[in-house]
Amino acid sequence: VMKTKEWHLKIGTAMMRGRRRYFEDACVVTAAVPGQPNVRIQAVFDGHGGPESAQALAVNLQDVLTAATPFTQHSLEQACEELERRLKNSVARSGSTAVIVIVEHLDHKEEVIVQGREIVPSMDGHFDTIQELNSRFTESAPREKIEIGNRKRPFKLHVVNVGDSRAMLVTGESYAALTRDHVPDDPGE
CATH class of the missing domain: 3.60.40.10 (PPM-type phosphatase domain)
Incomplete structure (x- = not known):
């Protein structure tokens, strides 16, 4: 240990x-x-x-x-x-x-879309809107846009x-x- x-x-x-x-x-x-x-x-x-x-x-x-x-x-x-x-x-x-x-x-702020604690990338490498992601996936866990690189995250x-x-x-x-x-x-x- x-x-x-x-x-x-x-x-x-x-x-x-x-x-x-x-x-x-x-x-x-x-x-x-x-x-x-x-x-x-x-x-x-x-x-x-x-x-x-x-x-x-x-x-x-x-x-x-x-x-x-x-x-x-x-x-x-x-x-x-x-x-x-x-x-x-x-x-x-x-x-x-x-x-x-x-x-x-x-050392900079980023807006990302997450599902739980996981950042969800798009298929082509950039990050899509929540609506675009939800149209491609049928999973029930909610997705949300958050900001990282700030004091809280x-x-x-x-x-x-x-x-x-x-x-x-x-x-x-x-x-x-x-x-x-x-x-x-x-x-x-």
């Missing part, structure tokens, strides 16, 4: 070896992104078949995310592909899941989930899931 307070964040992580003889997991508790003073990253890598993959991902994460700015869905997908390339070139056996959280302290989180690990946001006495559990037969995955 580890707790730390750094920058604007209080971070906790707990890991357990279980019944194995060796520890297979790795984490990045908090790391700055060079050239991005308002950004921090956290990650958990759940190794399988040995610790090499999880450790290699943790070692390469900061470098790969530095090249992925500004953070968009496309740049983060490319970052994951680059991490996979590096992993294939350096690790023969083992694998890992990954949950990566990028915390941006915004100073942060923007980017969450990457590859595999079956889970990320939670805990604030005071409440919490919210930042990831959805992996379901193999979900065509949306």
Whole structure:
């Protein structure tokens, strides 16, 4: 178990070896992104078949995310592909899941459309109006336009989930899931 307070964040992580003889997991508790003073990253890598993959991902994460700015869905997908390339070139056996959280302290205001705590992008990369989104989706959760980058909502989180690990946001006495559990037969995955 580890707790730390750094920058604007209080971070906790707990890991357990279980019944194995060796520890297979790795984490990045908090790391700055060079050239991005308002950004921090956290990650958990759940190794399988040995610790090499999880450790290699943790070692390469900061470098790969530095090249992925500004953070968009496309740049983060490319970052994951680059991490996979590096992993294939350096690790023969083992694998890992990954949950990566990028915390941006915004220095400007943005209007975004959210569904719950999730920003809803349009299909072509820009953000559509609520009416345009509602015409495309039949989900029942309400969407609303909010402003982020202000005193009330100073942060923007980017969450990457590859595999079956889970990320939670805990604030005071409440919490919210930042990831959805992996379901193999979900065509949306």
